[in-house]
Amino acid sequence: MFVRGPAAGQMVMLIILLPFLHPLGGVLGAKTCVPKSSCSECIQSPGCAWCLAKGFLQAGEPSERRCDAKEALASRGCEKPYLPETEEPLLMKDxxxxxxxxxxxxxxxxxxxHLRVGVPQTFKVSFKRAEGYPIDLYYLMDLSFSMGDDLDMIKKLSQDMVSTLRGFTKNLRIGFGSFVDKVALPYVSQRKRMRRDPSPHRGTSCQPAFSFQNLLNLTEDTAAFEKKVIGQKISANLDSPESGFDAIMQAAVCKDVIGWDNGTKILVYTSDDTFHMAGDGRLAGLSEPPDGHCHLSPSGLYDGTRFDYPSIGQLARVLTANNIQLIFAVTKNISAAYEELSKMIPQSVVGVLESDSSNVVELIIKAYKSLSSSVVLEHHGAPQGLQVAYQAHCRRQRQGPPGLRPWSQRAECKDIKINQQVDFEVQLNMSRCLEQTEFHLSVQGISEQLKVTVKMKCDCDCGPVEKESPSCSGHGVLHCGTCSCDPGFLGQACECQQSEDHISLDEKCRHGGSSQLCSGHGSCECGKCTCQHSFSGPFCECDDSNCAQSNQQLCGGNGKCVCGKCNCSANYGGHACDCSMLTDLCQTAGRPCSGRGDCLCNRCVCNGGFDGDHCSHIPNNCTKYEKCVMCISKLTEEGAGPCGVLCEGAELSRKKELQDAHCSFQSILYDVTLTPQGIVHLRYAEMPISIDKTLVIIGSAVSGIIFIGLLIILISRLLLELHFRREYQSFVKAQQQTNWKETQNPLFKGATTTVMNPLHMDDE
Incomplete structure (x- = not known):
């Protein structure tokens, strides 16, 4: 059983939340330009370009107007906006x-x-774990009293451990160290006899306690490892937790003493109990945290009585910095605690050890395979302001479309085999200008590194400086399109001589004693207001963008906004210039608006009872003139009075037939139309006499049923008659073909012998 840290669920959540929690999510690909006043500041603003052209700015426009998106500058007439070109990365060693x-x-x-702020660049990194890569394995064993049977088992299995590891690589170096606890109360007894022999039972002998002891430096001499393991004796301490953290720290930082090389570095930690952590040392009066340096004595001993126990964070940093992979080989009763610990230490796994360590060899092999099958690429030493993001392209693993793969702060591929190549996409992006810097990329547990050097493009290459430039009225220096005026001159083109002090000139730009220069909407140039954007007037007091709108356009697009009011173009009027004085859209073949409305702003405003673009439509005309038709029907039948009031002046026209009428009332068909001259024309006609279709339908249906029934009876009787005739003919034919022969039945032959009954002779 192995547990890898950090947990997979935490990593999934980190990937999901990364774009929201980290500046990386907002910086990558950002294109919104924030204008700046100088070229150097402008090109450091993501999405910005700078216009170098002379005379590009209008009078009174600030220098910030030269800084905008490249497309925006081009639309304003800047022919060649300055934007530093992105250079491809230079492979120095490949x-x-x-x-x-x-x-x-x-x-x-x-x-x-060479990076520019806000412009990300990407490059590819490849990794392939080589078969037979050198392995440095340091075996770190708990020698507290409860590990006695484990020590005996390790002595027996030391040869198997070495031979099995040599199956992975011929370049194997192995070392050995042990730990118990700090030699101080309340961890280790301070009685003289117990200091010499801390054995809790009489009749047994133990070696003195110690915090950590390096017994064998990493060596290719495997026989020396076996000899050193066999020569070890058990020790003892007072409490259950051990000083395993002290041992891990010293084994990692004493790299020159231990002899760590550039191969795969593995630290195997075996114990049957828990561990002391930072803060526990205060029980012995040890409050100073470990300094991260090596404190082994010449004999390789560390008693731990100067510093507190290391924290988990210290261990994680030290192991990561030295590319050491950690295998916790612990018994089942304490494995849960070490599983939680492994989640906080990168490149660490937990294996469940049998109570007597009999499965230690299999455990180490499985743990090594688990560690080597995971490839984690990460960076070290990147300065603040430089964001590094990754995308992993792991083979044989499901991946989304390239555009949807998330960027993360590290990349990981799992279940990778030896000699299987994996590729990573790395993206660099600067959020601010920095000095030249360098950092490293590496795979966890591998000493090889990729060195990345980053230089910044933070200054504009605008060409030579032009002194006493005509563009600056001969009183300034022109550089990157802007003027730096000589003393005594000011203005956008250094056109104003400063004959008065600033206070006197500024007073000429204040309106009605206002505290703001140029009403806050312009700049005071030589005592005169130069208005910004849409403001105008001697003191920029008029806002030429604050007028009524129509169709989401200022002054309806048919006029000009002048000091808050619309000056309409010819043939337009109204508050927002949205009323056309023309009448072309109201004209019809007859009268304007069909004579049933008025033309206002070139649109028909219809009278009641009429609608449509030209008031030519009568809504609900059948219902509207139904009373008129009712009156007409009474006039025809009963001789009633005129119907002019009810017909609202409509012209009546009686027709003999009216086939296209779409209105009807009782026995009258009628149709209502409006002529181009605005006259309502009502045509009507009597409905033609019609046959009661219901009776026709019922009669036809009954007749059809009767006819079909009779037809069926007739056909069935005819078929039956034909059948009888065929049967009769068959009978006659069979009778004619029958040949009767008269022969005597052999069963009824006459008797050949006659016997007389004497009793009846008289009767004869």
């Missing part, structure tokens, strides 16, 4: 991946960048 004598697992090895 050796091929190799698994031969000169093993190379990470490519490239060195790369240089």
């Amino acid at each position: 050796k091929q991946l190799s698994a031969t004598d000169n093993i190379i697992q990470l490519r490239p090895q060195q790369i240089d960048f």
Whole structure:
């Protein structure tokens, strides 16, 4: 059973929340330009370009107007906006991946960048774990009294451990160290006899307690490892937790003493109990935290009585900095505690150890395979302001479309085999200008590094400086399109001589004693207001953008806004110039608006009872003139009075037939139309006499049923008659073909012998 840290669920949540929690999510690809007053500041603003053209600005426009998006500057007439070109990264060292004598697992090895703020650049990193890569394995064992049977088992299995590891690599170095606890109360007894022999039972002998002891430096001499393990004796302490953290810290930082090399570094930690952590040392009066340095004595001993126990964070940083992978081989009763610990230490796994360590060899092999199958790429030493993001391209793993893959602060691929290449996409982005800097990328547990050097593009290459430039009225220096005026001159083009002090000139730009210059909407140039944007007037008091709108346009697009009021163009009027004085849209073949409305602002305003663009439509005309038709029907039948009032002046026209009418009332069909001259024309006609369709339908249906029934009876009787005739003919034919022969039945032959009954002779 192995547990890797950090937990997979936490990493998934980190990937999901990263764009919202980290500046990386907002910086990558940002294109919104924030204008700046100088060219150097402008090109440091993401999405911005700078216009170098002379005379680009209008009178009174500030220098910030030269800084805008490239497309916006081009639309305003800037022919060639200045925007530093992005340079491709320069590969300084790019050796091929190799698994031969000169093993190379990470490519490239060195790369240089020229970055601009807010413009990300990407590059590819490849990794392939080589088969037979050198392994440095340091076996760190708990020698407290409860580990006695484990020590005996390790002595027996030391040869198996070495031979099994040599199956993975011929370049194997192995070392050995042990730990108990700090030699201080309340961890270790301070009685003289117990200091010499801390054994809790009479009849047994133990070696003195110690916090950590380096017993064998990393060596290729595997026989020395076996000899050193066999020569070890158990020790003892007072409490259950051990000083495993002290041992891990010293084994990691004493790299020169231990002899760590550039191969795969593995630290195997075996114990059957929990651990002391930072703060526990206060029980012995040890409050000073570990300083992260090596404190082994010449004999390789560390008693731990100067510093407190290390914290988990210290261990994680030290192990990561030294590329050491940690295997916790612990018994089942304490495995849960070490699983939680492993989640906080990168490149660490937990394996469940049998009570007597009999499965330690299998456990180490499985743990090594689990660690080596995971490839984690991360960076070290990147300065603030430089964001580094990753995308992993792991083979044989499901991935989304390239545009939807999330960027994260590190990249990880799992279940990777030996000699299987994986690729990573790395993106760099600067949020602010920095000095030239460098940092490193590396795979966890691998000493090889990729060196990345970053140079910044923070200054504009605007060409030579033009002194006493005509564009600056001969009184200033022109650089990057802007003037730096000589003393005594001011203005956008240094056109104003400063004959008065600033206070006197500024007073001429104040309106009615206002405290704001140019009403806050312009700049005071030589005692005169130069208005910004849409403001005008001697003191920029008029806002030429604050007028009525129509169709989401100022003054309806048919006039000009002058000091808050619309000056309409010819043929337009109204508060927002939205009323056309023309009448062309109201004209019809007859009268304007069909004579049933008025033309206002070139639109028909219809009278009641009429609608449509030209008032030519009568809504609900059938219902509207129904009373008129009712009156007409009475006039025809009963001789009633005129119907002019009810017909609202409509012209009546009687027709003999009216086939296209779409209105009807009782026995009258009628149709209502409006002529181009505005006259309502009502045509009507009597409905033609019609047959009662219901009776016709019922009669036809009954007749059809009767006819079909009779037809069926007739056909069935005819078929039956034909059948009878065929049967009769068959009978007659069979009778004619029958040949009767008269022969005697052999069963009824006459008797051949006659017997007389004497009793009846008289009767004869």
